[in-house]
Amino acid sequence: MTVFSKTPILGALLAQVVAMPLVAIATALVSARVDHTLLILGAVLLQGLLAALICRLLGLAVWWLVIAFLFPLALSGALLAGNLPAWPFGLAFLVLALVFSNTARGRVPLYLTNNETAGVLKDLMTERKATRFLDLGCGLGGVVRALDGDGRQARGIENAPAVFLAARLLSRLSRSGDIRRGDLWRADVSKEDVVYAFLSPEPMAALWQKLSTEMKPGSLFISNSFPVPDREPDETWTLSDGRKTVLYLYGMGRKAEA
Ligand SMILES: C[S@@+](CC[C@H](N)C(=O)[O-])C[C@H]1O[C@@H](n2cnc3c(N)ncnc32)[C@H](O)[C@@H]1O
Secondary structure (H helix, E strand, C coil), rough: CHHHHCHHHHHHHHHHHHHHHHHHHHHHHHHHCCCHHHHHHHHHHHHHHHHHHHHCCCCCHHHHHHHHHHHCCCCCCCCHHCCCCCCHHHHHHEEEEHHHHHHHHCCCCCCCCCHHHHHHHHHHHHHHHHCCEECCCCCCCCHHHCCEEEEEEEEEEEEEEHHHHHHHHHHHHCCCCCCEEECCCCCCCCCCCCCCCCCCCCHHHHHHHHHHHHCCCCCCEEEEEECCCCCCCCCEEEEECCCCCEEEEEEEECCCCC
């Protein structure tokens, strides 16, 4: 795994920096023969194309290629728009950073478990007489609040600052669930009956390494949508909700299963 596959934003930035002198040379070569406006437009397009190509060579995912292409267009569009106030951009940056600051590193974006899935998890806990539940990367904490109560203790761990604050506030207001700020990789999972995660394909292999060695025998790991690579789930449930959610269930049979 390269530094760019781990932190693709670095690759995207590098692509723009490397493309810049190449575009400068290309535009200098033709500047005497081409109309000024056309030259600028061509330079912006070339910058985007080259940056996207470099992202491709660095092995970044396809959406980074799209971002790399659109970035110079968006930047020059904003510059051409003239005297725009700066504060909306600053505010938007701050909000995005507080919500998605962990996404560039962990490659787990924010999307939420729906009510139907939370209902299925609740029934499963009732059937298994399970009392302790942990949502790793709990987002706004909806699953935690849905499962907490009636003898169940549900906890959630979240590391995106704004998302954590919203989840904590909602849980305080509804007096249900225990939301903590923290890194899921450091979470103590040893006492949980059910550990739940709705993350992305990226962390699943490493997550299995952690859970299979740290969860107690007889407990259950449930992953929404993303199976553990090279590991057959004990059960796979396809739900009848709108998005046909698939839950992968892994029983923790032995102390160390890795
Ligand atoms: C796809 S969302 C799922 C939210 C919630 N579990 C649900 O199902 O509704 C994944 C969440 O994991 C959080 N996350 C990603 N990496 C994390 C980490 N290392 N530690 C804690 N939370 C993390 C993200 O900020 C995001 O809110």
